[in-house]
Structure formats: C-alpha cells, structure tokens
Amino acid sequence: MVWLQRCTAEVDTVLARMRALGACWPEHDGVAVFNRVYLAVTEEIGRHLGDGRFVDGRAATTLDVRFAERYLAVAEEALGPTGGGSVPACWRPLVQLRRHPGIRPLQFALAGIHAHIGHDLALAVVDTCHALGCGPADLEDEFEQVGVVLVALEERIREEVMPGPDLLQVADPLTHLIGAWSLERAREAAWAAARALWALRGLPELAEEFTDRLDAAVGFANRLLLTPLPL
Template sequence: MTELLQEPILTVDQVIARMRGLAPGFPPGDGVGVFHRMYLTVTELVDARLGDGYFADPAALATLDVLFAGRYLAAVDADAAGRRPPACWRPLFELRRRPGVHPLQAALSGMNTHIEHDLPLAVMDTAARLGRDPLSFEADYHRINDLLAQVEAQVRAELLPESDPLRLTEPLLHVLGAWSIDRARAAAWATVLALRELRHAPLAYRAVVAALDDSVGMVSRALLTPVEG
C-alpha cells in the first residue's frame, strides 16, 4: 500500500510531500488513513504558521515537527515492510479495518499515540539534536498542541456530525468520553519533565520509554473498541 522511505526527511516541506504522496494509498474505511489525513492537516497548519510569528523559535519548532512526524512515518514504513510498528502504534495498524469501529475512534486513537508517546519523545530528540534544554521548547510545545486541539475539534465535527445516527448511542459516547485531548496534552508534558530528569540515568530513561510505549498502546487499543453491531 505504501512505498518504503528511501531518503531521510529533513524539512517540514519534505514531511508534507511524503504525507501527500501516501494519502491516496489509503482505501476508504482505513483507520490509519483517517488519522493520516487529519495529521496531514495539522502538519500543513504548522507549516503555515512557521513564518508568521506564531512560534517563538520557528527554526527549532521545524526540527521538532520533522522529528515528531518521523515517528509516525517510521510506523508506516515498518508496516509497509511487514514489520510490527512500535507497541503504541500497533492497535491502529492492526485494527485499521475492524468492523464496528467508528472513523472518529481511529482518529482519536492515532492522536492518543502521537500526542502521549511521540510528541514528548520528539521534544527530547529535538533537545538532544540542538543541544538545548527541553524546557526551552515549552512555549512552542503548547502552541503546537493548540493546533492539534483545533484540528481535533474540526475532526469531531466532520466525522461525527449532528446527523450521524450513532452520535448519541451509549457505547460510542462511553468510548469517546474516556479520552480528552487536554488530559493527553498534560500527560505528554509530564512525560517530558520526567524524561528530562532522567537524561543522565539511561537505564531508568529506557525503562520509562518502554513502559510509555506499552501503556499508551493500551489506551489506543481501548479507543478502538467496536461500538456498532
């Protein structure tokens, strides 16, 4: 379905080009495709704001954006090569065509993984690459999260319109009500703070990252619980 990544992605424009190239390959009803289209919108929004003063440090934010996207694209490439994606991404890739799962569930499952797992690790990756303290990205971290929240609201409205017969059904309300973008963003920043303190304790750092991979995957899987008979 997808071609393997041949060249390293170094710029936001390259990220967008790669994502646009992948988009037509996702068939209708593919849960990964639902998330992919939403995330492409986020990335295009970030790119549009890099030159207008929205971000305090646009050069560093561009690096963060590339590393952030790279974690999702690595999961796409692993799946395309017949390898298992990281544990946090496996639910969405394994259940991408699961009957009874509403498209909004797929979008939120992907957001959960990308925000709670990939974003804090991308902040740490960016700090290491630029030789900076992760706290120096805090302002722009919250700004990129604001864009994620904006798109999440749009996606909820598009994928679960007022006319959707499932909109008020108890199973769907229960599943969707269990996840909050505000809580996900807060948890992700708490992870940044924890990993910052563990930078010089590699065994503990790796243990926390491994546990994060598994725990985020559990929530992402729960979000894909079928709600339709």
C-alpha cells in the same frame, strides 16, 4: 530569510511523505483516517511558520519534524509498500484493527492521535532537545503553540469523521467512549513524560524502561478506544 526557507522545505518533505502514504491506502483504512487528520494538522502548522505565531520558528519546525518522523517511521517501515517491520505497542491496536468494520472513523482518528501524542510527542521533545542543544524548558513556548493548533483543529476533526451529520446521541456508546479521552490531558501527560525522560538521560537503562512502560500504557488505552461498537 534562509532559516524560513529551510524550515518550509523540511515541513514540505514531511507533507509529501504523508501524501504518498495516504495514496497507498483505501479511504476507510484506519491508519489512512489518522493520516488525513495529521496531514491537516501539519499543513496548518506549516502555514503558521512565518507569521510570528511561534516565538522560535526553527525550534518549532525541529519539534514538528521530529514529531512527524516518529509516526512516519512506523507508517513507512511497517505499513508502506515495502513494509513489514515491527510496530510499537502504542500503534499496534490501530495497525491490527485498521480494517475492522465495527470500528468507526472517529475511533481510528483518536487512537492515532493518542498514540502520537501519548507516546511519540514526549520522545520528539527529547529528540529536539538533543538536536538543538537545549532543555525541555527552552521548548515550552513552541510546545504550547503547537498545542494551540491541535486544540483548534480537534473540533473540526471530530466533525469531519463523525458518523452522521448530527451531534452524537447520548445513547450512542461512542459518545461515552470518546468522552473518556482528552487532547489537553494527553498533551499535559506528554510534557511531563518528556521532562522525566530528559531528567533520566544520564540513566539509559531507566530511561529505556520508562519509555517501554509509556509505550505499553498508551497501547492499552488505544485498545480500549478501538472497542468495536454497534452501528
């Protein structure tokens, strides 16, 4: 089908941009850690575009691509070879602390996921609604199915960037730090924020203030997630 070929091409373009960025950064760079995680998630979503998992493949692709472009704009404009631009508050802790030796890979991965889901996802839903001429309710199935992929990959992600081969010990501070964060709660908050922003679309000043507050709140939480810990 023509739409499937177009959707696949759009996702392939996003994947190529992520791989190009990853090639520019050292393996242990904090943003590189998140980039690898996000690359795996996007590859997984791309594999499901034509297998019937998504009720509306075109809507799912539009949401996925708009979502990815939010991260890529930060990564390419501020962190790419010719970068130097400003960084949103939600991404600032990860960018500033990306080479800190006292921060573990799992913290970097979760901070990137939190910035992207806690802030970018809500804006991507609104972007998709404008692009498709629909409302958030029309994207709920696609939003939930993307969430299913994310939740299924979360455990694998934690295992891949865990500091050792065994489960974290109760006495390890990282156990308590990551226990305060939940992917499911972050997704629920993103959906509520997207609906609120859509309701405020006729009030641009209020919508901008809401977006700024959301950005700042996610940035504050990320600074806590990136607390340096003893090895």
